[in-house]
């Protein structure tokens with residue numbers, strides 16, 4: 001896996017381009033946000049997250065899909081349960097993953113962050129394969145964007161408290177700390 005910094009796309013992983021992005025207002029990339037998602041919730045390997053990020057979720061297939069199918073969202077990366085990584089948006093561009101959010105004094109975290117979705121749910125442990133993919137991906141992004149210091153890797157729940165709960169209590173921050181990727185930040 002390599003990151004082509006000229007294009008913002010990682011080579012050696014699957015690409016599934018999403019239309020849900022726009023330009024970063026000042027090009028800054030200085031925060032990494034970890035999420036979880038599964039569609040339908042708690043079901044894995046369905047391919048529906050990819051369809052959701054491409055505005056192609058079949059609303060009629062599940063009652064939950066009807067409630068979200070009009071949303072236009074994306075993340076830069078998805079890591080499935082088997083550790084497969086898919087990229088949806090160039091790191092140079094602003095993906096739509098954080099929503100109303102604040103890191104420290106700054107609001108609108110999409111402007112300056114990269115979003116990584118782990119296929120999962122708040123209370124179910126993530127797989128070893130997911131950590132084995134996440135840690136080198138974080139390292140790759142930190143090499144390309146040194147402003148993403150260990151203190152600036154956070155969860156969605158950290159930047160949207162009261163509104164978002166992911167990646168949830170089952171996410172093992174200690175694994176990231178042990179790898180030197182993440183450190184204690186203002187949130188934990």
Ligand SMILES: [Zn+2]
Nearest residue numbers: 035036156166
């Ligand atoms: Zn999230």
